[in-house]
Amino acid sequence: MTQRFFGTLAAVTALVITTGQIPAAGQSRGGNGEGATPSFEPPRTPWGDPDLQGHWLPGGGGMMETPAGEPWKGPAFRPTDAAFSNFFPPEPGSAAPARPRTPPRPMVVDPPDGRIPMQPWAMEKRTEIMAKQDRVEHLDPRVRCLQSGLPRANLPVGYNTYQFLQIPGYVVLLYEWNHMYRYIPLDGRPHVSPNIRLPMGDSRGRWEGNTLVVDVTNFTDRTWAVGHGAPPEGAPASAISTGHGVFHTEALHVVERFTLIDANTVRYEATIEDPKVFTQPWKIQFNAFTRAPADHQLFEYACHEGNGRNVKLMTGFDIDK
Amino acid sequence: MRTRILVSTIGAALLLGSGSLLAHHAFSAEFDANRPVNLRGTVTKTEWINPHSWIHVDVKDASGKVSSWAIECGAPNSLLRRGLNKMSIPAGTQLVIEGYQAKDGSTTANARDITLPDGQKFFVGSSGTGAPYEKDKDNK
Numbered sequence: 001m002t003q004r005f006f007g008t009l010a011a012v013t014a015l016v017i018t019t020g021q022i023p024a025a026g027q028s029r030g031g032n033g034e035g036a037t038p039s040f041e042p043p044r045t046p047w048g049d050p051d052l053q054g055h056w057l058p059g060g061g062g063m064m065e066t067p068a069g070e071p072w073k074g075p076a077f078r079p080t081d082a083a084f085s086n087f088f089p090p091e092p093g094s095a096a097p098a099r100p101r102t103p104p105r106p107m108v109v110d111p112p113d114g115r116i117p118m119q120p121w122a123m124e125k126r127t128e129i130m131a132k133q134d135r136v137e138h139l140d141p142r143v144r145c146l147q148s149g150l151p152r153a154n155l156p157v158g159y160n161t162y163q164f165l166q167i168p169g170y171v172v173l174l175y176e177w178n179h180m181y182r183y184i185p186l187d188g189r190p191h192v193s194p195n196i197r198l199p200m201g202d203s204r205g206r207w208e209g210n211t212l213v214v215d216v217t218n219f220t221d222r223t224w225a226v227g228h229g230a231p232p233e234g235a236p237a238s239a240i241s242t243g244h245g246v247f248h249t250e251a252l253h254v255v256e257r258f259t260l261i262d263a264n265t266v267r268y269e270a271t272i273e274d275p276k277v278f279t280q281p282w283k284i285q286f287n288a289f290t291r292a293p294a295d296h297q298l299f300e301y302a303c304h305e306g307n308g309r310n311v312k313l314m315t316g317f318d319i320d321k
Numbered sequence: 322m323r324t325r326i327l328v329s330t331i332g333a334a335l336l337l338g339s340g341s342l343l344a345h346h347a348f349s350a351e352f353d354a355n356r357p358v359n360l361r362g363t364v365t366k367t368e369w370i371n372p373h374s375w376i377h378v379d380v381k382d383a384s385g386k387v388s389s390w391a392i393e394c395g396a397p398n399s400l401l402r403r404g405l406n407k408m409s410i411p412a413g414t415q416l417v418i419e420g421y422q423a424k425d426g427s428t429t430a431n432a433r434d435i436t437l438p439d440g441q442k443f444f445v446g447s448s449g450t451g452a453p454y455e456k457d458k459d460n461k
Contacts, residue, residue: 086444086454087395089403158448159372159396176398230450233350299398307370 042210042260045166050210052164052171052260055292057088058156059265062286064107064226064243066114072106087158091293103286106241107155110283116226116246117279126245127237136314140244141223144314145303147180147199149223150216150254151270154288155243156228162289163298171205171212176298184214191217197250199223212258219252225272226284249276264291348421348452352431356422360430362390364414369397369407373447376435378416380428390428392418394435394445405443414438421453 042050066072106114118126132138142148153175160177173182184205192202202218226243237245257269268288273281304310308320348354362378376392394400397407410416420432433454436442446454 086403086446087399087448156449159399228449230347230350233347299401301371301396301398303371305370306368 040210040260040262047168049166049207050212050260051166052212052258052266053166054164055296055298056162056164056266056289057292057296058158058160059268059286059288059290060103060156062103062105062107063241064155064228064284065116065241066106066108067241068115068238072114088161088292088296091295094293107243107284107286108282109285111280116243117282118246119277119279122247122277123237125247129247130231130235130237130240130245140227142227143310145178145310146222147178148175149199149219149225149248150201151256151268151272151284152224152226152228153177153180153182153200154256154268154270155226156288159301161292161296161298164289171214174298177301178303179301191215194218201252201254208257210259212256214256214258216254216256217252219248219250219254221247221249221252223248225252225254225274247277248274251276258289261287265289346450348431348447348450351423351429352421352452353424354421354453356424358418358420358422358430360390360392360416360418360420362416362418364410364412364416365389366412367407367410372396374400374445376410376416376418376432378418388428390418390430392420392435393429393431393447395447399448400443400445403443403445405445410435410437 042052045051045053108114108116111117129138133140136144142152147153157177160175162176163174165172165174169186171184171186173184175181180200182200182203184203186205186207188206189204191204192198196202196218197220198218199220199222201216203214203216205212205214207213224244225246225248227246229242231240231242231244252272252274254273255271257267259267259269261267265287266289267285269283269285271281271283272278306319308318311317311319360378360380362380364376365379366377368375368377374394374397376394378390378392379387380390381387400406415438417436418430418432419434419436420430423429423431431447431452432445433452434442435445444454446452448455
């Protein structure tokens with residue numbers, strides 16, 4: 001117990017010190033998703049792969065994109081250190097998990113203006129979707145307890161935590177929210193048939209140095225690629241920075257990169273392309289995963305069970321009667 | 322076809338009544354940070370559901386009139402991590418609730434903290450909605 005306490009304290013202290021450093025050339029600026037891939041040497045699994053295993057809390061995401069026609073400014077609110085440990089209490093006797101730093105820029109790093117590059121017709125449709133959230137057919141699919149899709153599943157949500165598992169030849173990602181999971185083979189097998197459509201897509205992984213690269217295809221068209229936090233009430237799609245309403249087609253293709261940049265932080269990058277919806281592939285980057293306290297476990301997240309309000313909205317049936 | 326129109330109509334009507342139907346509205350869509358409340362009430366019912374738990378309490382005012390308040394809290398797993406579960410606050414429990422009232426003045430509030438009869442205080446806020454308890458003091 002004492003050993004674990006000091007180990008955790010040391011890890012947290014190291015993280016805090018690291019994020020305060022001015023970087024040497026070519027090094028990351030620490031915990032905020034900036035700069036080049038750092039040279040941290042990760043621990044290894046017994047079979048020699050970088051070890052990303054453990055429980056993880058949501059990282060410091062900030063805002064997805066810059067609102068149209070405006071310069072970048074920070075998020076409408078920035079979670080406090082106290083708030084983070086309110087939502088994720090520390091292990092008794094140990095230091096609180098350090099609040100992941102919010103990057104001073106949007107999650108969208110390409111294109112450089114920080115704006116999701118939607119085709120004009122797609123932006124019109126996105127505007128309609130966000131204006132008509134009271135219609136079930138436009139309603140945020142995650143509100144309907146459909147799977148999040150990608151990269152959305154990896155965006156910070158205060159009640160979603162993660163567990164990463166590794167066995168020889170596979171990486172398994174468990175998501176607390178709505179029982180989601182991803183089973184990622186590393187043996188180079190091809191994707192499943194294009195006739196098969198999966199809300200979380202079909203993942204194929206490989207290691208490039210210390211980075212897990214995951215190629216995801218075979219999506220449905222029933223998820224949103226991104227979207228986290230809460231958009232301001234009544235704001236048009238062009239004015240929001242949360243990424244809601246970004247629909248896609250079955251042509252969606254996502255390439256993810258997971259890199260352990262220090263003992264307690266996994267940097268996440270995703271390149272998103274759908275030539276039917278976007279004008280170009282675009283990329284997000286942020287430190288998506290912060291190591292959880294040692295006693296953390298995933299609990300069941302039952303999405304709509306017992307929620308009479310949502311059941312009534314979607315079916316007209318009153319379960320509370 | 323007729324059923325679908327009926328469901329959509331019901332859906333729209335419900336939405337007008339209560340913004341809390343849909344997950345993750347912004348805090349400011351439903352609640353007023355300038356209407357803090359400090360309520361003493363007796364639990365009548367709890368809903369341990371996602372994405373927000375709900376505690377229903379009867380609050381007696383100075384004249385003795387009792388009104389029923391619906392108190393929105395965080396997700397059950399978040400509350401569980403802070404030490405609260407559905408057996409912690411059975412019907413009949415006296416609670417002190419600190420939070421923010423609905424913009425429309427109804428007896429609905431978004432809670433930040435609840436205090437149990439033994440003095441234990443629990444943070445029960447919701448995350449990702451821009452609530453006052455999520456912000457830096459200087460709102461940066």
